[in-house]
Amino acid sequence: MKPHYINHQWVESAASCPNINPSDINDRIDDYGWANRDAVDQAVAAANNAFPAWGKVSIQTRADALDQIGSELIQRRAELADLLAREEGKVLAEASAEVLRAGQIFKFFAGEALRMGGQLIASVRPGCEVEVLREPMGVIGLISPWNFPIAIPAWKIAPALAYGNCVVFKPSELAPGCAWALTEIISRAGLPAGVFNLVMGAGADVGQALIESDQINAISFTGSVATGKRIAQAAMQRLTKVQLEMGGKNPLVVLDDAHLETAVNCAVNGAYFSAGQRCTASSRLIVTKNIYKAFVEALINRLRELSIGDARASGSDIGPVVDQQQLDKDLRYIALGQKEGARLVFGGDRLKRETDGYYLNPALFIDADNTMRIAREEIFGPVACIIPADNYEHALEIANDSDFGLSAGICTTTLKTAMHFKRNAQAGMVMVNLPTAGVDYHVPFGGTKASSYGPREQGAQAIEFFTRTKTAYTAD
Ligand code: NAD
Numbered sequence: 001m002k003p004h005y006i007n008h009q010w011v012e013s014a015a016s017c018p019n020i021n022p023s024d025i026n027d028r029i030d031d032y033g034w035a036n037r038d039a040v041d042q043a044v045a046a047a048n049n050a051f052p053a054w055g056k057v058s059i060q061t062r063a064d065a066l067d068q069i070g071s072e073l074i075q076r077r078a079e080l081a082d083l084l085a086r087e088e089g090k091v092l093a094e095a096s097a098e099v100l101r102a103g104q105i106f107k108f109f110a111g112e113a114l115r116m117g118g119q120l121i122a123s124v125r126p127g128c129e130v131e132v133l134r135e136p137m138g139v140i141g142l143i144s145p146w147n148f149p150i151a152i153p154a155w156k157i158a159p160a161l162a163y164g165n166c167v168v169f170k171p172s173e174l175a176p177g178c179a180w181a182l183t184e185i186i187s188r189a190g191l192p193a194g195v196f197n198l199v200m201g202a203g204a205d206v207g208q209a210l211i212e213s214d215q216i217n218a219i220s221f222t223g224s225v226a227t228g229k230r231i232a233q234a235a236m237q238r239l240t241k242v243q244l245e246m247g248g249k250n251p252l253v254v255l256d257d258a259h260l261e262t263a264v265n266c267a268v269n270g271a272y273f274s275a276g277q278r279c280t281a282s283s284r285l286i287v288t289k290n291i292y293k294a295f296v297e298a299l300i301n302r303l304r305e306l307s308i309g310d311a312r313a314s315g316s317d318i319g320p321v322v323d324q325q326q327l328d329k330d331l332r333y334i335a336l337g338q339k340e341g342a343r344l345v346f347g348g349d350r351l352k353r354e355t356d357g358y359y360l361n362p363a364l365f366i367d368a369d370n371t372m373r374i375a376r377e378e379i380f381g382p383v384a385c386i387i388p389a390d391n392y393e394h395a396l397e398i399a400n401d402s403d404f405g406l407s408a409g410i411c412t413t414t415l416k417t418a419m420h421f422k423r424n425a426q427a428g429m430v431m432v433n434l435p436t437a438g439v440d441y442h443v444p445f446g447g448t449k450a451s452s453y454g455p456r457e458q459g460a461q462a463i464e465f466f467t468r469t470k471t472a473y474t475a476d
Helices: 035-053 059-075 077-088 093-112 151-162 176-187 203-211 225-238 258-274 289-305 324-341 392-400 415-424 460-466
Strands: 003-004 007-013 014-022 024-034 120-121 128-136 139-143 167-170 197-200 218-222 241-245 253-254 284-288 345-346 363-366 383-389 405-412 429-432 467-475
Touching: 003 035, 014 077, 024 077, 024 176, 035 139, 035 167, 035 197, 035 203, 059 077, 059 093, 059 151, 059 225, 077 093, 077 176, 093 363, 093 460, 120 203, 139 151, 139 203, 151 167, 151 176, 151 218, 151 429, 151 460, 167 203, 176 197, 197 363, 203 225, 218 225, 218 460, 225 241, 225 324, 253 258, 258 289, 258 383, 258 405, 284 289, 284 392, 289 345, 289 363, 289 383, 324 345, 324 363, 324 383, 383 392, 392 415, 405 415
Parallel strands: 139 167, 139 218, 167 197, 218 241, 253 284, 253 405, 284 383, 363 383, 405 429
Antiparallel strands: 003 007, 003 197, 014 024, 120 128, 128 467, 345 363
16 A cells, blocks of 8 residues: 655555556556545645745755656656556647646746746835845645646645645545555655655545645645635635635637648647636637637547557557546536537547556547537546637637636637637637647646636746745834
8 A cells, every 4th residue: 555645654544445457457456555534634734844944945055856856757757658648548648748748837937946946125114124025935735636736735835845845645535546655755855854744535535624724824725616615615714814726617709710730730739638627628619700610520530540548558649547537427408419419520438448547538529609508618637619700809708608717728820819718718828829728837827707716826927826925124
């Protein structure tokens, strides 16, 4: 059994949970510890004990540790990508890109640790100066989902440590393998005992214990809106600072003047890669009249060419969905879309492969309406719908008519329209002639409306969440 990591010790729990390969459900990767509330309390206590010293340690020490973690992630990229593909079902090329990104994030925040500055502001009072200082928050609870099992932990852990915080990390129960491998690397980076802790287990148990703890100072969460709301309520009870990154129903607008091949590439990548299991997936394709027919035909032709298979097999473009529950959910929505009156023109059926995995043929609906549930609710699978629009203004209106606001894309060759869309799309991230998914690692990430709550993650702006501000006045 792979143990938890608490106070620099590997700690076994009475219970454990198997980690199953979604490409082959007969492949049991390993068993991972399944903690209870006591383990969470121990981890939180260890982090609190470690914090006073860690918060004051030299920034060079923090930067060196992060740099070492980043280097090892990059060196072990192939091995970790194989584990990621095996436990989550992302194909190897995507898994490898994700591991590289995780390493780059640690290296980026190694640099940011050295730039943890404040501001010196002239006072309105003569002989007085004002400093706006940045201080670490203290102990931070980090809760991550399964769909980016190494990059999301990296973009939470790296800034937390860079700015002098201690961490209790609870990964998704569906993908503990990458979290454990990352922990093993962190455990050798020379951090003092208690600075970083890993507790694995159920959200309703371990996650809930963490968010209900009075001994943590902030919670950074990525996952579904339903869980995010629960976390926000628990955090508000204790006035704990909280950062929530949640779902999306991201529009990709394709205009008559779009370059057809670019638009199809954006749609295939954005809607179907990673089996559509990305918060930034382009699940709504909003297409104007004159290009509609050509776009639908070209997209169907591309979908026919895709190979759906074992995530670790060379030649697979798309792997399985993550588990039986997600597969059932996808199939329910595919049936619902047909009932709602959208036309299923490709896929949507379960596929049989040599191994017994959760393979789903990418589903494409056309002639959908933005009021349909398949156009409004996050499905989180390889299911996209095409919604017709009269013109750009109509397409923008449809794009913005959503409870979510994470990423929004447009394919057009008119600069003026692109500029207008960038300024008027209600989303935290806007893409022009690019898929809605696929972002840089060194810039802010996040959305508006139900997609995000609290300060942005990633990039230099991550400091907002992972530090608190102190204003100091000094008179001569
Ligand atoms: P989820 O909400 O089911 O679980 C996320 C994490 O929360 C897991 O670690 C889970 O154990 C934990 N959790 C569950 N209940 C809890 C509770 N009561 N208290 C504390 N923790 C609890 O989400 P998921 O299925 O793992 O991930 C998919 C979702 O994540 C999708 O909605 C997707 O859009 C979203 N996501 C968002 C982003 C983003 O940055 N916006 C990125 C990736 C995924």
